[in-house]
Amino acid sequence: MATTEAIRIAVPARGAGHDLRAVKIVLHREMLRFVNDRTRMLSMLVQPVLWLFVMGTGLGSLVRGAIPGIDYRTFMYPGMISMTVIMTGMFSAGSIVWDREFGFLREMLVAPVSRGAIVVGKCLGGAVVATGQGVVILAMAGLVGVPYSPGLMLSLLAEMFLAAFTVTAFGVMLAARMKNMQTFFGLMQMAIMPMMFLSGAMFPLANLPSWLHVLTVVNPMTYAVDPMRQAVFSHIDVPAQVNAVLNPGVRWGGFQVPVALELGVVAALGLALLAVGVAEFKRAE
Numbered sequence: 183m184a185t186t187e188a189i190r191i192a193v194p195a196r197g198a199g200h201d202l203r204a205v206k207i208v209l210h211r212e213m214l215r216f217v218n219d220r221t222r223m224l225s226m227l228v229q230p231v232l233w234l235f236v237m238g239t240g241l242g243s244l245v246r247g248a249i250p251g252i253d254y255r256t257f258m259y260p261g262m263i264s265m266t267v268i269m270t271g272m273f274s275a276g277s278i279v280w281d282r283e284f285g286f287l288r289e290m291l292v293a294p295v296s297r298g299a300i301v302v303g304k305c306l307g308g309a310v311v312a313t314g315q316g317v318v319i320l321a322m323a324g325l326v327g328v329p330y331s332p333g334l335m336l337s338l339l340a341e342m343f344l345a346a347f348t349v350t351a352f353g354v355m356l357a358a359r360m361k362n363m364q365t366f367f368g369l370m371q372m373a374i375m376p377m378m379f380l381s382g383a384m385f386p387l388a389n390l391p392s393w394l395h396v397l398t399v400v401n402p403m404t405y406a407v408d409p410m411r412q413a414v415f416s417h418i419d420v421p422a423q424v425n426a427v428l429n430p431g432v433r434w435g436g437f438q439v440p441v442a443l444e445l446g447v448v449a450a451l452g453l454a455l456l457a458v459g460v461a462e463f464k465r466a467e
Contacts, residue, residue: 204295208303209310212274216311227318229269230262233384234319234326238262241384249428252420255326257428260410261383263319263338264403267312267346268378272370274308275353279366297463301354305456308350309343316342329417337413344445345406348452349374355455358462377403382411388430399432402451405444408432412441 216223234255242254249257320338323330353370360366380394381403390398398404408431415429432439 201296201299204299205303205306208300209307212277212304212307212311215277216274216314223315227266227315230266230319231322233265234258234262234322237384238326249424250421252418252424252428253327256328256414256418257386257411258384259319259323259326259328260338260414261378261381261407263316263342263410264345264381264383264407265378266319267316267342268349268374268403268406270312270315271308271346271350272353272374274311275304275350275357276363276366276370278304278354278357279360279363282361298460301456301460301463304354305347305350305452305459308353309347312346312350313339313343316346327418328414331417334413334417338410341406341409341413341445344448344452345403348402348406348448348455351452351455351459354459355462358459377401380404381407383407386428386430387432388427399434402448404432405439405447409441409444 238255238258241258245254317339320335323335328334352373356369356373357366360369380397380401382398383403387395387398387404387408411429412431415425420428432444
C-alpha cells in the first residue's frame with residue numbers, strides 16, 4: 183500500500199535582513215507605481231506651478247512697492263516646494279487604501295515580514311517619490327530669482343526628504359484603518375489645506391495678529407517650510423528691512439527658534455507618526 187509523505191514548507195527565517203528586503207521591495211513598488219503613472223506625475227505639479235507663477239505674480243504686483251529688491255515669487259518658492267512634496271507624499275500614503283480595496287494589502291499583511299517593515303517601506307517610498315517630484319520645482323529656481331547654488335540645492339533636497347517622510351507617515355497613519363478612497367481624500371484635504379495655509383508658505387509670518395501667530399506656531403508644517411525659506415534667503419541679497427518682513431523665522435515668545443531645532447521637530451514628529459502608523463497596522467486585519 184502506498185504511503186504518503188508530508189511535504190515540508192520552508193518559511194524564510196524572520197530577521198533584520200529579511201525585514202530590510204521587505205522595506206526595499208515596498209519602496210521599489212512605490213517608485214514603479216509613480217513612474218508608470220504619468221497623469222499623476224503631471225497633476226501633482228500643476229497646482230504648485232499655478233500658485234507660484236500665477237498667484238505669485240498677481241500678489242507680487244500688489245506688494246511690489248512694499249518689498250523692494252525682491253520678487254514675491256522668490257518668497258513663495260520654498261512654500262511651493264513644500265506643497266509639492268506634501269501633496270505627493272499624501273497621495274503615496276493614500277495608495278494603502280487603494281491596496282486594501284483591491285485585496286493587495288491583505289497579501290502584504292499575511293506575508294512573513296513584520297508590519298513595521300511594510301510601514302517603513304511605504305514611508306520611505308513616499309518620501310523618495312515626493313522628493314523626486316520636488317526636484318522638478320528645484321529646476322525652476324532660476325525662473326524666480328533663486329540661485330542654483332550646490333549648497334542650497336543640497337540643503338533643500340535634504341529638507342524636502344525630511345518633510346516628505348513626515349507627511350507620508352502622517353498619511354499612512356490616517357490610511358491604516360480607512361476602507362475607501364473618498365473618505366481618505368476628504369480627510370486629507372481637511373487636514374492638509376489648513377496646515378499649508380498656516381505654514382507661512384504664501385504669506386510672511388511677521389506682524390501677524392496674536393491668534394494667527396499662535397496657529398502658525400502650533401502648526402507642524404511651519405517647521406518644514408521655514409528652514410527652506412531660511413536656506414533660500416541666505417543665498418540671495420535683499421535689504422535688511424525686507425528680510426525682516428519676509429523671513430522673520432519662527433519665535434516661541436521671545437525665543438528665536440534655530441533651524442536645527444525646527445528640523446529636529448519635524449524629524450521627531452515623523453518618527454512619532456511612524457510609530458503610530460506601525461501600531462495601527464498591527465491592529466489592522
